[in-house]
Amino acid sequence: xxIAYYLDSGVRLWGxxxxxxxxxxxFEGRFEQWAPAVTEAGRDGVSFAGGAISLDxxxxxxxxxxxxxxxxxxxxxxxxxxxxxxxxVPFYMRPHSAIANPGEDLVxxxxxxxxxxxxxxxxxxxxxVMGREVGDPDHGIRDVLGYAVGNDxxxxxxxxxxxxxxxxxxKCGYKGSSVGPWIVTKDEISGDTQPxxxxxxxxxxxxxxxxxxxxxxxxxxxxxxxxxxxIGLKAGDIIYTGTPxxxxxxxxxxxxxxxxxAEIEGIGILRNRMEHTxxxxxxxxxxxxxxxxxx
Amino acid sequence: MKLAKYQDQTGEHWGSVDVDAGTVHQISGAFETWAPAVTDAGPGVxxxxxxxxSLAAVRLLAPRPPRGEILWVALNYPDWPKPEDADPPVxxxxxxxxxxxxxxxxxxxxxxxxxxxxxxxETELVAVVGASQIDDPARGSRDILGYTIGIGGALRNVRxxxxxIDLVALRSGKHTSSLGPWIVTKDEFPDGRPxxxxxxxxxxxVTQEGDTGDMLWDMDRIVHExxxxxxxxxxxxxxTGTTGYVGAPDGIFHPGDRIEATIExxxxxxxxxxxxxxxxxxxxxxxxxxxxxxxIYPTPLWRRAPQ
Numbered sequence: 001x002x003i004a005y006y007l008d009s010g011v012r013l014w015g016x017x018x019x020x021x022x023x024x025x026x027f028e029g030r031f032e033q034w035a036p037a038v039t040e041a042g043r044d045g046v047s048f049a050g051g052a053i054s055l056d057x058x059x060x061x062x063x064x065x066x067x068x069x070x071x072x073x074x075x076x077x078x079x080x081x082x083x084x085x086x087x088x089v090p091f092y093m094r095p096h097s098a099i100a101n102p103g104e105d106l107v108x109x110x111x112x113x114x115x116x117x118x119x120x121x122x123x124x125x126x127x128x129v130m131g132r133e134v135g136d137p138d139h140g141i142r143d144v145l146g147y148a149v150g151n152d153x154x155x156x157x158x159x160x161x162x163x164x165x166x167x168x169x170x171k172c173g174y175k176g177s178s179v180g181p182w183i184v185t186k187d188e189i190s191g192d193t194q195p196x197x198x199x200x201x202x203x204x205x206x207x208x209x210x211x212x213x214x215x216x217x218x219x220x221x222x223x224x225x226x227x228x229x230x231i232g233l234k235a236g237d238i239i240y241t242g243t244p245x246x247x248x249x250x251x252x253x254x255x256x257x258x259x260x261x262a263e264i265e266g267i268g269i270l271r272n273r274m275e276h277t278x279x280x281x282x283x284x285x286x287x288x289x290x291x292x293x294x295x
Numbered sequence: 296m297k298l299a300k301y302q303d304q305t306g307e308h309w310g311s312v313d314v315d316a317g318t319v320h321q322i323s324g325a326f327e328t329w330a331p332a333v334t335d336a337g338p339g340v341x342x343x344x345x346x347x348x349s350l351a352a353v354r355l356l357a358p359r360p361p362r363g364e365i366l367w368v369a370l371n372y373p374d375w376p377k378p379e380d381a382d383p384p385v386x387x388x389x390x391x392x393x394x395x396x397x398x399x400x401x402x403x404x405x406x407x408x409x410x411x412x413x414x415x416x417e418t419e420l421v422a423v424v425g426a427s428q429i430d431d432p433a434r435g436s437r438d439i440l441g442y443t444i445g446i447g448g449a450l451r452n453v454r455x456x457x458x459x460i461d462l463v464a465l466r467s468g469k470h471t472s473s474l475g476p477w478i479v480t481k482d483e484f485p486d487g488r489p490x491x492x493x494x495x496x497x498x499x500x501v502t503q504e505g506d507t508g509d510m511l512w513d514m515d516r517i518v519h520e521x522x523x524x525x526x527x528x529x530x531x532x533x534x535t536g537t538t539g540y541v542g543a544p545d546g547i548f549h550p551g552d553r554i555e556a557t558i559e560x561x562x563x564x565x566x567x568x569x570x571x572x573x574x575x576x577x578x579x580x581x582x583x584x585x586x587x588x589x590x591i592y593p594t595p596l597w598r599r600a601p602q
Contacts, residue, residue, distance in 0.1 A: 066362050069390065074458055075458075087455065087456055088461060090459075091456075092462070093387035093389070095387065095525050097525060097527075109524075110523045111523045111524055159382060161384040162377055162384070164458055165458040165459050166382070166524075167462065168385045168386055169523075172524050173524070174526035228404070229405045229408055229464075230403075230461075231391065231468070232391055232404065234391060
């Protein structure tokens with residue numbers, strides 16, 4: 001089942017998306033009620049609050065429940081680097097204001113104004129949406145509601161603060177990231193096992209990232225295990241699971257007006273455009289990572 | 296004016312607290328509607344519903360709307376070692392970490408996995424954002440609705456991750472931070488920025504004494520730095536850091552501890568620690584019982600010379 005979060009006459013609703021019929025149909029009850037039921041029983045877990053309406057009369061929103069936490073994972077694919085010296089996987093958090101809706105323009109982060117050497121880039125990621133609190137920490141994937149496509153905006157060449165990388169500065173810019181366009185429940189992907197699906201990133205039609213989700217260093221259950229110890233996951237929480245390396249380019253910097261198409265097999269294509277205003281004033285300051293010795 | 300969020304038989308509301316009379320008066324409208332107006336024009340713009348009711352008849356909650364983000368700024372007082380030109384480290388906390396006045400703290404689950412960790416308390420001034428959206432962070436504390444008290448639970452000695460300190464682990468456990476008892480609007484402080492004394496008492500004994508005027512990065516700078524990193528909006532809260540400890544080794548929470556955080560001009564926030572002891576060996580024994588600030592900020596792995 002495809003689950004959409006959408007705006008219908010000013011009201012935000014969750015419902016089932018039917019792409020062939022081009023309709024959405026709202027769920028009965030609150031997110032906290034139906035999400036655990038769908039996690040347990042799939043489509044049998046929900047009842048509907050009304051009839052199907054045309055997709056053209058609503059606006060799709062990023063499928064983020066209003067009190068959900070949005071978590072990110074660093075270095076989880078060998079092609080993009082792995083934690084050195086056996087260190088733990090780095091995690092970070094991101095506010096809701098950092099997420100753009102499907103189809104909406106992305107925005108260059110404000111921090112470029114005070115740190116002009118920064119450059120902004122994209123990261124293609126599989127997003128995991130939790131359906132309930134974690135029951136068995138060794139098999140966290142059982143508590144996953146489904147998956148969505150994620151574009152994880154990332155600032156590079158940023159000034160580290162004195163206790164490590166400034167992940168808040170790097171990852172939290174207003175509408176710098178996106179997730180969506182909808183959630184596909186896990187029974188349509190791989191059930192309670194690690195998904196093995198292809199992810200492809202196209203910038204203006206050119207493939208710049210491509211990998212299979214089976215190549216993750218820490219699989220989804222392992223990430224959930226680590227995160228549940230740290231924050232205690234709950235229904236709706238979203239985990240970006242890390243990005244693979246780039247193909248044929250250095251680090252995937254945006255240029256204004258770029259068309260970003262993030263596609264994951266079995267889920268769909270998440271499309272956004274980078275804003276046309278060139279706020280990327282760092283573009284002349286630093287041309288490559290070697291120049292600033294960042295990595 | 297003191298603005299509190301509370302629960303009665305009919306649900307959750309916001310109200311204005313009169314401490315002397317021991318009453319709370321329900322505010323009309325949604326937080327997102329009146330908070331920007333109060334931030335601009337002061338609490339005179341508020342409308343109230345019905346008559347004030349006794350504070351004893353309601354339960355005070357953490358004074359933040361459910362959707363708001365929770366930010367924290369680390370090491371903002373001179374007691375902590377840091378380079379001169381440092382940028383303030385800014386991080387997020389999950390919503391599930393926050394409890395209200397009188398609720399019980401929990402030890403972070405990670406203590407069971409990383410047994411070298413220990414859990415401490417930190418009293419902090421907390422700013423509540425009032426403007427509907429901070430588009431121009433240079434406006435600084437003018438977009439702040441008011442201030443409240445926070446007890447930030449800090450897990451120390453956590454293993455260092457691949458890009459520096461494991462910040463999601465440090466301050467994020469379920470029910471590890473508290474907020475309250477109410478927001479004092481900024482018009483009650485000169486310049487809208489409190490320079491006031493604060494203390495922490497554990498079971499009645501003073502263990503932290505500080506002055507929010509000693510902050511290295513003041514409220515204007517904090518809004519500037521945080522606001523350039525993310526778009527702050529109405530109801531977001533910012534924990535602004537804590538000072539050192541007096542007479543208590545590292546501020547370690549013992550099971551069953553009663554904590555009272557007092558900030559002059561705001562009030563007192565009280566909570567207790569759960570009574571279950573998560574430690575195999577208590578950290579005060581591991582630390583030799585010395586009164587010292589532990590080295591919790593080792594060189595991050597990514598800055599060390601390659602091996």
